[in-house]
Amino acid sequence: MSNTSENPITEVHTKNIAQYYRFHSHIYDATRWSFLFGRKTLVEEIPSLPTNARILEVGCGTGDNLIQLKQRFPNTQITGIDISTDMLGKARTKITDPAISLKRRRYGAINLNEEPYDLILLSYSLTMMGAGYPQIITELKNDLSKNGYLAIVDFHTSPLPWFRKWMKINHADFSGELYPLLKESFSSVQTSFHNAYLGLWNYFLFIGTQN
Numbered sequence: 001m002s003n004t005s006e007n008p009i010t011e012v013h014t015k016n017i018a019q020y021y022r023f024h025s026h027i028y029d030a031t032r033w034s035f036l037f038g039r040k041t042l043v044e045e046i047p048s049l050p051t052n053a054r055i056l057e058v059g060c061g062t063g064d065n066l067i068q069l070k071q072r073f074p075n076t077q078i079t080g081i082d083i084s085t086d087m088l089g090k091a092r093t094k095i096t097d098p099a100i101s102l103k104r105r106r107y108g109a110i111n112l113n114e115e116p117y118d119l120i121l122l123s124y125s126l127t128m129m130g131a132g133y134p135q136i137i138t139e140l141k142n143d144l145s146k147n148g149y150l151a152i153v154d155f156h157t158s159p160l161p162w163f164r165k166w167m168k169i170n171h172a173d174f175s176g177e178l179y180p181l182l183k184e185s186f187s188s189v190q191t192s193f194h195n196a197y198l199g200l201w202n203y204f205l206f207i208g209t210q211n
């Protein structure tokens with residue numbers, strides 16, 4: 001995970017996301033069930049992990065996946081990181097388990113010196129990171145243990161240009177560029193694609209290992 005100081009481009013992105021979630025953190029849990037599909041399924045479909053496994057969620061938001069992960073894998077140490085103080089604030093109101101730690105961190109710059117994780121989960125956070133996928137994938141490869149799992153649910157694309165543009169305004173990338181890079185960089189254990197709202201957009205679940 002990166003500890004480097006930010007460059008000007010990532011600094012602007014960090015500010016934009018923080019600003020976006022200053023308001024959206026308040027309505028996040030009440031609204032996102034209607035379009036961030038597949039999050040519970042992803043946690044359910046992760047293969048079993050060793051006792052005391054180390055788990056990381058990148059872009060943990062308001063913390064619901066962390067709670068689901070702890071229920072699914074009780075004897076594990078879980079870390080959630082996010083760049084939005086407001087989203088982490090909401091997560092802190094729900095999470096009391098000392099085995100779950102929350103940190104304000106930006107993901108996506110190369111510089112890694114941490115013990116690797118047995119599971120890294122990213123749920124609708126990769127398409128919001130804006131730092132360039134190859135760089136993030138390099139960081140994920142560094143952070144994932146040799147036999148660990150990467151579990152991702154995220155947007156793929158939409159056939160409608162106006163919708164892709166609208167989602168870009170909302171900081172989400174619908175270019176369809178993410179999945180091919182994941183496929184090339186990790187070995188798939190399980191991949192599935194799904195339509196949302198009769199094909200207005202599609203999203204994917206990907207569980208992979210180091211290749």
Ligand SMILES: C[S@@+](CC[C@H](N)C(=O)[O-])C[C@H]1O[C@@H](n2cnc3c(N)ncnc32)[C@H](O)[C@@H]1O
Binds near residue numbers: 017021
């Ligand atoms: C759509 S929310 C997803 C939250 C949660 N994972 C979920 O499934 O509900 C995306 C989250 O990613 C965070 N985020 C975006 N870019 C990030 C980055 N570079 N590093 C860490 N968190 C980031 C945002 O602040 C936001 O909380």
